[in-house]
Amino acid sequence: MNKVRIGIVGYGNMGRSHAANLLKGQVKGGILAGICDISENKRKLIQELDKDLLVFEKAEDMIASDDIDAILVATPHYDHPIIGIQGFKAGKHMLLEKPIGVYTKIIKDLNQAAEESEGLFTIMYNQRTNPVYQKVKDMVDSGELGDLIRIHWVITDWFRSEFYYQSGGWRATWKGEGGGVLINQCPHQIDLLQWMFGMPSKVRGFLSYGKYHDIEVEDDVTAYMEFENGATGMFVTSTGEAPGTNRLEVSGTKGKLVVEKNQLTFYRNRQDLFDFTKSSKEGFAKPENWTCTIPVEGHETGHVGIMQNFVDGILHGTQQLAPGQEGIKGLTISNAIHLSSWLDKEVTLPIDDELFYNLLQDKISKSKVEKEDKDVILDVAGSH
Secondary structure, eight states: OOOEEEEEEOOSHHHHHHHHHHHTTOSTTEEEEEEEOSOHHHHHHHHHHOTTSEEESSHHHHHHOTTOSEEEEOSOTTHHHHHHHHHHHTTOEEEEOSSSOSOHHHHHHHHHHHHTSSSOEEEOOGGGGOHHHHHHHHHHHHTTTOSEEEEEEEEOOOOOOHHHHTSSTTTTOTTTTSSSTTTTTTHHHHHHHHHHHOOOSEEEEEEEESSSSSOSSEEEEEEEEEOTTSOEEEEEEESSOSSOOEEEEEEETTEEEEEETTEEEEEEESSOHHHHHHHOOOSSOOOOEEEEEOOOOSOOOHHHHHHHHHHHHHHHOOOOSSBGGGHHHHHHHHHHHHHHHHHTSOEESSOOHHHHHHHHHHHHHHOOOOOOOOOOOOOOTTOO
């Protein structure tokens, strides 16, 4: 095989973007072979896009096609693991859009299906391609920051209008989307958090539902976390603030890292904080500290970078930057924040998968939201 024939399931905002990248030849070794969508109007658009494309109404038919090697799933969230499991059972390579799913219970089944398949499994965590976050991970992993003390991430520049939430019948509903900002906008940052710093052991979530919009799911989140080594974390996000902030601060015994406006600054302690505390003979002294602008090489390749890595993995065995099996980690944190809010108490990880699933089903059954299904396609240019 010298080419990977890719089929896209879902021709919404992200499906359209991925199709355009493939048709432009931006993914070496990857070609767009077909697109699947349940909407008749969108299938007509697909046929106008390229007459040689295979067009499917049902995902099962695309999965069964011998003319498709790999499938990129860009449907509403609940379908991601279902289509993923079907694809693996048929021997396909699978690239799933974020989030990996809505609840961890089914993701365990997805990971099992992937393990039993020869297909490659990747998740579209495109922000792992950002060299700034790669450098943060490198500095933490190498011990440059010392022992972690505190993580504080404010990511409130996810502003969304009321029109955005009304653009699709599935949006911002428990039944259609399974949550709000945690499950739609923030899976990237929650994944990066665990990727760079590891999984928290305890979570306490404070969520507001429909605080800024006419929706039933969360649009404002403050979450407190504890880690096994005693480090603590705060994660704050919202779709109701403008202009908002995206600032990550990471404190360790050897200094502090700050990421803002895609710049990385290291406030480096000349002596480890714990060592200084024990050895200093002065009551108000602090370790000597240097402000260092950390050089970061390369550029963020985004969605195209993950697709290229996926294709290279199929053709050449290249190691995956975002293995699909890791998707359950970020979703576990997201589920834990929701669960803590629903129970109004701290929860310990790993969470009770069955309890979360049952409480989610209860919210779905009690939902009174009725929205018209629409075929509105939004411009994703400039989004995170």
